[in-house]
Amino acid sequence: MIGEVHVDLGPRLPHLWLPSDGRHPDGGRRSTLDLLTTGLTVITADADAAVAATTHRAAVTAPITVRRVDRMTARAVGAGPTGSVLLRPDGVAVAPAA
Secondary structure: OOOOOOOOOEOOOOOOOOOOOOOOOOOOOOHHHHHOOEHHHEEEEEEHHHHHHHHHHHHHHOEEEEEOOOHHHHHOOOOOOEEEEOOOOOOOEEOOOO
């Protein structure tokens, strides 16, 4: 019998409720986990970081979705107020916050 394999996949995206942005007429709440997509997801509060992420899409074969959040949410998920974090669909960080 093979023993357990212990692997640290790195930090996962924490579950946090997002501030209401008024875009959901049904009043539904969204969390940080709702930001993830079937491809890679960049979470950032900085417009320049969002532009940089979309500019470098040609070098990546997986689809990339950029999600802009408020500065407090960005800080809470590890992106910082002017950085970003790149996440796999399962919420594990692919690249450290920039």
